[in-house]
Amino acid sequence: MSVISPNAFASPATDSQGPVLPPLLREQVRRLERAHSAERPGRAAAPLGLAEIDRLLPDGGLLTGALHEIEAGPSPSGRVAPHDGAALGFTAFLLGRLGPGTLLWCRQPSGADAALYAPALAAWFDPARLLMVTARRDEDLFWAMEEGLRTPGIAAVVGETRAADPTAGRRLSLAAEKNGVPALLLRPQPAPPQSVCATRWRVASAPSLDLTQSRWRVELRRNRFGMPSAEETPSWLLEWNDETRRLAVVSQAQHGSTGAPRRQRLVG
């Protein structure tokens, strides 16, 4: 009678006939599915507040116990962007959506590169929450991130590096899952993807209408536990308003109107 069907682990809502799974068992199943962390049941995902994007993400937001990757994409003309301002802005926005606590920011020393500048970051979160760590070697950086993920009281761990290491990525992902703390990898340049990350975003700056309203082109290039979407890589044009401090999705119609003249110029 009890033949295990492929449907055996479907969620209880769809299986109307069978008994409702007790919460403990459901949690166990979820853990098997690796979608959530059992440790922080109330904080499985942090919504971005953008309905168009949240709709696609698992649990309607950024999973807190997972590894996310944000890379700076090439500029609209296809040239490698000289800096990752938009990706950094998007990362800061994501950090601002997470709960309170310390933000561990791990980076690698690079003499010529520009450092984080707190007065601007204050738009998204309180920079006093930042704990900045400089690690010379890749292993050390990943070690510091892992230590951070295991520490209570840490809201998120950010690693700013070009290094990609499948083993390290896997370890980070497991540590994030175990403790329910999100790990974010910020790539100043497109890097080999970490296969274990829950989401991978590519963010590039886009021409804005007004300088107080920066526009970012955000592509969701990987969405591991989320909903499938019509497009292969869903992409949005986001607008950050400096004065109201709100991020909004620019509707397709508006974005077409600003995009058209640009394309013409490129052709000519």
Add this chain to the structure above:
Amino acid sequence: MRLADSRTLLPDLVTAPVEPQADRRLIETLASWCDRYTPWVAVDPLGDAVAQEDIDPCSAGGFGGDAGLLLDVTGCGHLFGPGEAGERALLADLTERLSRHDFTCRAAMADTAGTAWALARFAEKQADLFCPPKGPREALAALPVDGLRLDRPILETFLKLGLRRIGDLYPLPRAPLARRFGDQPLTRLDQALGRIDEPIEPRRPPPTFRTRLAFAEPIGRPEDIAAATSRLLAALCRQFEQASVGARQLEIALYRVDGSIDRTAIGTSRPNRDSPKLMKLFEEKLGELDPGFGVELMILSAPEVEEWTGSQDALPEAAVRNPLAEDGTIDLADRLTLRFGKDNVVRLLPRDSHIPERVQTTAPISAPAAVEGAWSRLASMKGARPTRLLQRPEPVEVTALLPDEPPRQFTWRRHAHKVAKVEGPERIADEWWRPRPGGKTMPANVIPPVRDYYRIEDDDGGRFWLFRDGPLNAAKWFLHGFCA
């Protein structure tokens, strides 16, 4: 006698060049080794004569054969046995271990440093070396006056006057003696007899808190060392609790069987007496320690302690709440600091300034954090700022229609950027009230240099923060940051 003469008398004489530096190093090593008995170890000052007259210590017989160490073993004998037997065992242990390392030594123990010094050098019977039962006065009486650590001229005069034994000085009236020879003979005599206190100046400040663990058999496995460390830590943390302090710094020393010592230290950013947490910090460092052929003794000491503040905030004002004060973060910061160094684990602090690069500064984790909301207050007072700021503004080549107009195009790192949108200028003047790099304040009649900042978007959507520096006719342009 000259070397040539000595060689004639003894053809197979072994010679070696004098190396005062090496001798000094050796005696320092020996002194460190003696830390196993007491933290109060000093290298014998070799009599004031050597120091005062600046004589080469070798010619005065300071190093080499006559080098000495002074140990204050008050209260240390119980580690070797009860009461007097323990002290006797300590002395025996010291001589035995040193001779096992092929050092010829003579050690004496007495109530005063002066008596011990004289006994070690001039006692005739082996039995006299340990705390003479009749007291220092009787014990010293028979010894030659050389045992008083006197300057050479005084010593020579004493000998000429027929004062050969220390006992000869006892009946002499003090006042004429002082008038004739100065303070030194009386001071030395009083020090030796215990009438004047003679403190030993230790080489390293002795820690108030320390624990030791000696092993019957030398240990060498990392797990054993870790287990021993955690036992020592537990004992030390009990001491901390009694004294209501917490450690800011801890040092562990491994005494290896070959007589060498390996040390390592950890630091914490606030007083800590939680032995599991401290053990976690040590786990990082224990790997660096080399047990060599085996470790026979481990000593854990706390060179730096602070009053225990517990989980309470050190600052009374509630406003100065430390957002990183949560235990977890502090412990994490300690672990990271241990691995990456103090300068690499920092937080960002705001500074009262208008110059963009001066607004933000970094501070180690032990410094008080920024007041909550200080950053956003600061950000709201200023104009738009970049999310990344170049440490050093980079020069750019700029094309502008008129000198006082914003640029039309700029070239940075050999890439030309066409300017699509401009916002600005925001004028930021140098702070005239601050001293210049040369240390002088700016003269009143000089107009301080100003920078005109522009926020610029290029035709590709990249947003930059540029400024023009200097007078309009000779303006230079710089790129200072990147906006989101």
